[in-house]
Amino acid sequence: MLRRLVQGETPPTQAMSIVERLAGSPYANPLVRTGGPDASARKTLDLALGLAETMFRYGAGALEVETAIIAVTAAFGLDSIEVDITNQSVLLNYSPKDQTPITVMRVVRSWTNNYAGLGLVHQLVTDIIDGGVSRAEASNRLNEIMHKPKPFPRWAVTFSTGAFAAAIVGFIGGGPLASAVAFISTFLVSLLQRVLGRWRVPDFFTTAASGFVVTGLAMLFWSVDVPISPGIVVAGGILLLLPTGRLVSAVQDAINGFPVTASGRFLSAFLTFGALVAGIAVALVVGALLGVPRLDVTQVTGSQYPFAVTLLLLAVALGTICVVEQSPMNLVLPTVLTGLAGFLVFQLSELVGVGPRLTPAVAAIFIGMVARMIALRLGAPQLIVAVPAVLFLFPGLSIFRAMYGLSIGSDDITLGAVGIFNALTVILAIAGGVVFGDNLARPLTRNLSGNDRRNRRR
Template sequence: MTDRPDHQSAAGNRPQTDGLPKTQPIRPSQVQQNINARRMLRRLVQGENPPTAPLNIVDRLAGSPYANPTIQVGGVDASARKTIDFALHLAETMFRYGAGALEVETSIIAVTASLGLKYIEVDITNQSVAINYSPKDQTPVTLIRVVRSWTNNYAGLAQVHQLVTDIVAGGVGRDEAVRRLNDIIRKSKPFPRWMVTVAFGVFAAAFVGVLGGGPGASALAFASNLLVSLLARQLGRWRTPDFYVTAACAFLVTFIAVMLRWAGADIAPSIVVAGGILLLLPTGRLVSSVQDAINGFPVTAAGRFLSTILTFGAIVAGIAIALVLGDRLGTGAIDVTQTFPDAYPLWAQALLIGVAVLAIGITEQTQLKLLVPTAAVGLVGFFVLWGASYVGMGNRLSPALSAVVIGLLARIVALRLGAPQLVVAVPAALILLPGLTIFRSMYVLTLEEADILAGFGGMLNAGAIVLATAAGIVLGDNLARPLTKNLASNERRRIRRRR
């Protein structure tokens, strides 16, 4: 055997062939750069997540006050049925008190996740909440709860919101949460019935003053709305359907105003009726329905929209019957084109708006600590409405802009005070609704057949303003979310420090 010649290079220690180019070694930095380039290209083409990956239900909490809940561990799955029962009871209570579908869904997800349940699915319709629990390799459990009644209790809704916040922060277990929820349900509302009745009349009197009515018109609005409140309470005791209760109340306030004008009282019936029907309008339900539609709950939104339309129909029917009856009794024609100059200076109107919003808060059974902040939000909305009207934005855009500001401020104020946005936004925004336009349009539709198209146009205009107001509140709520990210986390830190 002959020895093989050694052509090893000193640098690479590899055999080389004469006449062929030398191979340069690949450096580790070049390898890493190639890997990074391929990774960047893959992200640009595919995105961060596979396009067919299902959305984790806990991701629904993003942007809500309950994002990143504290998970309580320790064998909670062994009593999953009790946890689901509690979550359904919580959801039913929130629906009864006027919460929107998104708020109910996020509360259920946050509570079940915090109490240790995985594999949860939630389905919400207009009157029912269903929860499906399907752990791996176990028998699934599906429970449903139907909501059959509603009540005005914003104080209870705020307390439920605070309970969910405490659970998400890890400060409350299931047994204590069940006890606290039962205490909330059994607890009396913050204001007695007589105060709610008086507040009903005070709101009408104050708002009539803002519309341009003098002391006489405000006094008439106060008295007629006291009667309306008493009538609604009595009909409620007789289990009368809400449609007929609303129609009877609208009839009474309209008939009283028309008959007193016929008797010689120096008042404008339209302005009195406008102040009287505002509290009959389903503002909270309408805001919730628009919110549900925007947030992807079409079935719930459709059900609430139908209920809202029926309520508007009841108001229209009550006004129409009163006008026809008054016309048959010879009350004479009403000048619905009459405009009303300001009866009070701007500072006095602002004071009346503050009183009106306080009165709305009492009728909605808001917490005492929320009354003044809600009135402050309503005042800001009033000045935005006045400013927008002053620069010529029109009767549709001005309420919408004011509603956006009210929705934004309401979320900030409500979260700082441990309450959902709805309990501040709805009372503050009620002053934006076009009660005067509704009355004028109904009068034209009912008694002036020659101008029936004008009446329909007025009703469409009123409907556009109402929808724009509701959508503005929802838009303001969404615009405020980047500004309120730290509020929930700060609240959780305070809860942990108290433990």
């Protein structure tokens, strides 16, 4: 007894079982089959790769993909599994004792907005590790998910992009005319992106062209004496172009120990950010060459509407971004309510005096916590609720002001550079806050996944 107290049950040099990697994840405590490894292990590996590829395409983080693979392979009796995930590929190695090892790899080359599909894959993995789905049935369900139409048609997504821009412009301080201009410019950008995507134009140039169109139309309407604020119109138009989901996933991967995947996603996100900044800068320079008067970008305005109308505009923006991201129908209202609660926390943090850089991070932490609790209760990963709910926190107006200082006039270059740095700091703080909130909520959500599953088996 004394020897056990001193030494412990497990020698300190023994390797950790890969199934223990699931601790704290939504797939904890899977039902591991005890009948020995399946004779057709290759089919199980192919199923796991198909799940991983689909989750990556729909925007899941590397940790969620890895835990899903481990849970599914363990549920089908494969315990000698090693998983290696990079930015675009998933590699599985199955090496049972005294048998020929099997190594398979899948490369993910395309991405799409389909949070509804991601939620269905999450539910499929949950059903597999509960022990109620065979491998053949799981393969059929995965195939149905991959070929299932998205919940919202294309025309609804196009209309929702304009409605989001109009609502968010009114939310941050624009009037009805500014919202109308934002709706028109974002609607045209959506059509432009569809055409450029059909022509196989790289995303970098597509994003740059979109930023140019949004800024150019705002400057055009302002130059013909339409009473709008171009900065607010551009801020509302570029929020949808910011790589919100990739930034959150990149920060999550970096924190959770996936440096290669995080580096790739950070590079992709910052290239998108650079393309957006380049499009804004080119539009500003072209406007200056055409004689557009200088703007007063230092003026700070709040919402022109009563507080109740401001909340309504934010609710419309949150609901339309769920349509754009193809969120599940049953998660649209919870996402809207989570975002509204996050806005109230944002307002409270401002009243307390937390500071302009930390206030968005505090709201993002709260949204990340609530999003995990709601999403897991409704059978979906946290990302589906958190990413649309935090979009209104991103500093679109600060980006426009900084780019105006860098592009127009030498007196504002220093202020522009400082503005870009502050905007990047706030963006990373928001992304980190979402991930931090997700981790803070783990002790509160244990009964929603692993422990609840284990208690049912008992």
